[in-house]
Amino acid sequence: QKEVEQNSGPLSVPEGAIASLNCTYSDRVSQSFFWYRQYSGKSPELIMSIYSNGDKEDGRFTAQLNKASQYVSLLIRDSQPSDSATYLCAVQLSGGSYIPTFGRGTSLIVHP
Amino acid sequence: DGGITQSPKYLFRKEGQNVTLSCEQNLNHDAMYWYRQDPGQGLRLIYYSQIVNDFQKGDIAEGYSVSREKKESFPLTVTSAQKNPTAFYLCASRMNTNVETQYFGPGTRLLVL
Numbered sequence: 001q002k003e004v005e006q007n008s009g010p011l012s013v014p015e016g017a018i019a020s021l022n023c024t025y026s027d028r029v030s031q032s033f034f035w036y037r038q039y040s041g042k043s044p045e046l047i048m049s050i051y052s053n054g055d056k057e058d059g060r061f062t063a064q065l066n067k068a069s070q071y072v073s074l075l076i077r078d079s080q081p082s083d084s085a086t087y088l089c090a091v092q093l094s095g096g097s098y099i100p101t102f103g104r105g106t107s108l109i110v111h112p
Numbered sequence: 113d114g115g116i117t118q119s120p121k122y123l124f125r126k127e128g129q130n131v132t133l134s135c136e137q138n139l140n141h142d143a144m145y146w147y148r149q150d151p152g153q154g155l156r157l158i159y160y161s162q163i164v165n166d167f168q169k170g171d172i173a174e175g176y177s178v179s180r181e182k183k184e185s186f187p188l189t190v191t192s193a194q195k196n197p198t199a200f201y202l203c204a205s206r207m208n209t210n211v212e213t214q215y216f217g218p219g220t221r222l223l224v225l
Contacts, residue, residue, distance in 0.1 A: 008152075034213045043202055043216040044155075088155070092213060097162065098143065098206065100213060104154035 003027075004091050006103035013110055019076040021106050023089030026070070032092040033065055033072045034100065039085045048074060079110040115139065116217035118203050123222045125190065125197060133188045133220045135203030141215075142208040144186035148172060149200045149219075158201075161186055162208060190222065198224050 003026040013019045021035075032051055036044035050056045050063040050072065062075040072091075076083055086107050090100040116137045125131045135144065146158040157170030161180040175194025180186050186205075190197045200221050204214035 032213065036216075043219045046213060046215060049213060090213065097160070097168070098208060098212075099145070099157065099160060102155045104152070 004089055004101045004103040006087075006089050006106045008104060009107040010109050011106055013079050013108070015079060015081060015110055015112050017079050017110075019079045019083065019108055019110065021074040021076075021087050021089075021108065022071060023073065023091075023103055024071045025089075025091045025101070027091070027093065027101075028067075028070065030067075030091045030093055032100075033063070034090040034092070035061075035063060035072075035074045036088040036090060037083075037085045038088060038105065044088055076108075079108075081110050081112055084108055084110050116203060116205055116215060118201075118217040118220050120220060121218070123220055124225050125222060126225050128192045130189055130191050131222070133190070133201055133203075133222070135186045135188065135217055136184055137203075137205045137217075138184060139205060139215070140183070140207075141205035142183075143206050144180065145204040145206075145214060146170075146176070146178065146186070146188045147202040147204065149202060155202065158188065197222050 005024045035048040037047050038044045048063040050065045056063045060077045064073045086105040088105045089103040092100040119134045143162045145160040147155045159178040161167035177189045202219045203217040206214045
């Protein structure tokens with residue numbers, strides 16, 4: 001069974017710090033990796049996607065992928081209180097039904 | 113504006129009642145999905161459809177039914193057989209390619225009276 005593991009948190013960081021969110025997955029043939037942000041009471045919003053080993057940067061967000069170690073991480077630089085949310089990691093195989101497997105999410109709290 | 117819409121935002125169900133949640137997308141996406149989210153449980157897949165007039169059960173299909181008569185629409189019916197329907201229901205859609213992922217609608221919160 002495919003599994004995606006995330007620390008549920010909450011992860012608490014001060015404003016301006018770097019928040020580091022981690023995700024591990026069990027299926028070695030996974031090809032596509034995504035991070036969603038979900039505010040309380042709202043639906044998940046896609047913020048990052050990564051497909052190859054290494055780093056991918058988009059503004060204050062950096063996704064890091066290491067397929068050999070089967071982990072993907074999300075770094076948020078200069079964290080703001082508005083970044084406080086639950087972050088969901090999703091892992092997707094190539095082909096087949098393209099249904100991603102979601103982790104349960106990590107709750108991030110950025111305090112002023 | 114392109115996007116995924118869900119209605120209603122809140123829905124109240126009486127005991128023994130069937131209710132239908134609407135999901136519409138104008139993104140020309142091939143596939144559509146229904147998830148249920150409970151606190152601390154993450155997203156659980158109810159049903160999905162990759163093409164019109166075809167759909168598959170997900171992990172927790174019992175007590176639910178769907179139809180896919182049009183590419184744009186994928187309604188979910190919560191039947192009286194679903195004994196614990198209180199949850200946040202999310203509809204998602206995507207193109208059937210390797211690199212595309214799912215995009216979510218705003219959700220419907222279902223409560224039992």
